[in-house]
Amino acid sequence: MPGRKKGELEQPFDYEQAHAELVQAMQTLHISRVDEMPRIELYLDQVLSIVTTELAPLYEPGEKIITGSMVNNYVKQRVMPAPTRKRYTRRHLASLLFVCSLKRVLSIAQVAQVLTLCREAQIDLPRAYDSMCSALEHMLGTCFTEDIPHVTTPELELYDISGQPVTGQLAALLHSSLGLIVNSVYVEKLLALEARRPHAEALER
Numbered sequence: 574m575p576g577r578k579k580g581e582l583e584q585p586f587d588y589e590q591a592h593a594e595l596v597q598a599m600q601t602l603h604i605s606r607v608d609e610m611p612r613i614e615l616y617l618d619q620v621l622s623i624v625t626t627e628l629a630p631l632y633e634p635g636e637k638i639i640t641g642s643m644v645n646n647y648v649k650q651r652v653m654p655a656p657t658r659k660r661y662t663r664r665h666l667a668s669l670l671f672v673c674s675l676k677r678v679l680s681i682a683q684v685a686q687v688l689t690l691c692r693e694a695q696i697d698l699p700r701a702y703d704s705m706c707s708a709l710e711h712m713l714g715t716c717f718t719e720d721i722p723h724v725t726t727p728e729l730e731l732y733d734i735s736g737q738p739v740t741g742q743l744a745a746l747l748h749s750s751l752g753l754i755v756n757s758v759y760v761e762k763l764l765a766l767e768a769r770r771p772h773a774e775a776l777e778r
Contacts, residue, residue, distance in 0.1 A: 588770045595762055598630050599717040604670060604706040607663055607699045614660035617641055624669050631677060631758050633765060639673055647672060652685045667702050674709070678753040687750065690743055695733045704730040705751065712755045717762075 604627050615623075624639045632638055647653045653668035675684045691698065708729055729747060731739040 586769050586771075588766060591766055591769070595766065596717045599758075600714040602630050602710050602713055604628070604674075604710065605666075606703045606706060607667055610663040610666050612663070614657075614662055615666070617644065617656075617659065617661065620644075620661045620666055620669065623666060624673055627670060628673050631674065631754070633761065639669060644669070647681070650681055650685055652681060652688055667699065671702055671705070674754060675750060678757050679750065687746065690746070694739055694743055695735070696739060696743075697732045697734050697736075701729070701731050701747075705747065709751050709754065712751060713758065716755050716759050 605623075621639055621641065621644075628638055644653070647669070648655045652672050653665060656665060672681075672684055675687065679687070691701070729744060731744050731747070733739055
């Protein structure tokens with residue numbers, strides 16, 4: 574193994590410690606709200622770095638979360654606005670965090686459908702984004718803490734641009750999308766942990 578000294582034994586995988594670290598990561602996950610994002614305009618490489626860092630806990634190590642080519646494709650498919658003079662604002666950053674979270678469980682075409690429905694309903698998008706971040710963090714922390722996880726979605730604060738609450742099918746769709754993300758992360762993360770420990774020990778559980 575590269576970097577390992579001759580005769581040095583590899584430490585056995587500590588499942589309990591790894592599981593505790595996973596739970597801690599999910600309980601402390603924080604995705605930037607709109608007001609917490611940089612006020613200055615950003616270059617593409619800065620945007621890619623922020624999105625990758627913030628959403629890394631939702632993905633597997635080494636999995637590609639976002640690239641410049643992906644951003645160009647998302648602009649073409651109208652799931653995010655085009656940059657102005659190659660500069661990106663809070664609106665672009667929030668759009669990418671939203672898209673890259675949902676694309677774990679939906680196709681980009683489906684994400685585009687969701688956004689179209691939000692625009693048609695004149696959803697207050699910054700407010701909806703913040704509410705979805707809060708709900709997702711709560712759901713992940715709760716799911717990974719319980720022995721028998723039961724995903725419940727806190728009530729999303731969805732309002733249109735006139736300040737009227739939005740309920741019905743669109744609200745249910747966004748609620749369900751968050752549940753899909755949480756279930757997917759939960760299953761993939763635990764299976765990845767199980768795959769790292771000896772097969773015989775796994776069968777004993």
